[in-house]
Amino acid sequence: DQQVKQNSPSLSVQEGRISILNCDYTNSMFDYFLWYKKYPAEGPTFLISISSIKDKNEDGRFTVFLNKSAKHLSLHIVPSQPGDSAVYFCASQIGGNYQLIWGAGTKLIIKP
Amino acid sequence: NAGVTQTPKFQVLKTGQSMTLQCAQDMNHEYMSWYRQDPGMGLRLIHYSVGAGITDQGEVPNGYNVSRSTTEDFPLRLLSAAPSQTSVYFCASSSTLETQYFGPGTRLLVL
Numbered sequence: 001d002q003q004v005k006q007n008s009p010s011l012s013v014q015e016g017r018i019s020i021l022n023c024d025y026t027n028s029m030f031d032y033f034l035w036y037k038k039y040p041a042e043g044p045t046f047l048i049s050i051s052s053i054k055d056k057n058e059d060g061r062f063t064v065f066l067n068k069s070a071k072h073l074s075l076h077i078v079p080s081q082p083g084d085s086a087v088y089f090c091a092s093q094i095g096g097n098y099q100l101i102w103g104a105g106t107k108l109i110i111k112p
Numbered sequence: 113n114a115g116v117t118q119t120p121k122f123q124v125l126k127t128g129q130s131m132t133l134q135c136a137q138d139m140n141h142e143y144m145s146w147y148r149q150d151p152g153m154g155l156r157l158i159h160y161s162v163g164a165g166i167t168d169q170g171e172v173p174n175g176y177n178v179s180r181s182t183t184e185d186f187p188l189r190l191l192s193a194a195p196s197q198t199s200v201y202f203c204a205s206s207s208t209l210e211t212q213y214f215g216p217g218t219r220l221l222v223l
Contacts, residue, residue: 004154009152032210034210034211041216041217042216042217043116043202043204043214043215043216043217044155044202044214045213045214046211046212046213049210049211089154089155091154091155093209093210096209097209098143098145098160098162098209099157099160099170099171100155100157100212101154102154102155102156103154104152104153104154105154
């Protein structure tokens with residue numbers, strides 16, 4: 001049973017527009033959420049995170065929104081750039097527990 | 113700063129063979145971990161360590177052994193490789209429970 005779900009395997013967005021990547025979770029004990037970005041033949045790199053005490057966190061072009069009642073988080077990238085083309089993973093964690101539970105990833109393609 | 117390094121980059125094994133995947137970090141991080149990534153799935157934690165001499169099992173530990181004799185190194189051993197262990201393996205390290213830094217991965221094919 002997948003505790004973290006990214007239901008869109010891929011997403012195609014025009015350069016300069018907004019990219020919205022979605023993630024749903026089932027475990028209400030999760031209280032920390034992270035987004036990682038992965039290029040082919042490389043390891044994932046940390047992008048942005050959010051604690052369950054917040055509903056929004058921004059870092060430059062990247063904003064993560066958390067809706068605890070819906071058990072849903074989303075990553076917004078504005079404006080989208082060609083270098084943003086990658087696979088994006090969301091991961092969830094229970095505070096004090098090292099283990100991250102990962103979604104299957106969404107491949108983002110930015111079209112010129 | 114090399115960050116997290118993994119060797120080899122790619123390996124082909126026959127069923128039943130053993131091998132060790134190497135992982136090293138130069139950031140003096142206490143936490144280190146091994147993940148596997150299979151097609152269509154997220155990363156799954158195999159084993160992790162919260163410091164030298166301390167290891168624990170993750171979500172999918174069967175068929176793998178680890179040890180942590182130094183802060184820098186965290187090797188992953190496959191005792192008797194099986195085709196089900198064909199995967200991409202990532203090592204990660206971190207100084208906190210949250211943000212983890214990943215190596216480039218090792219692609220393993222077991223025939």
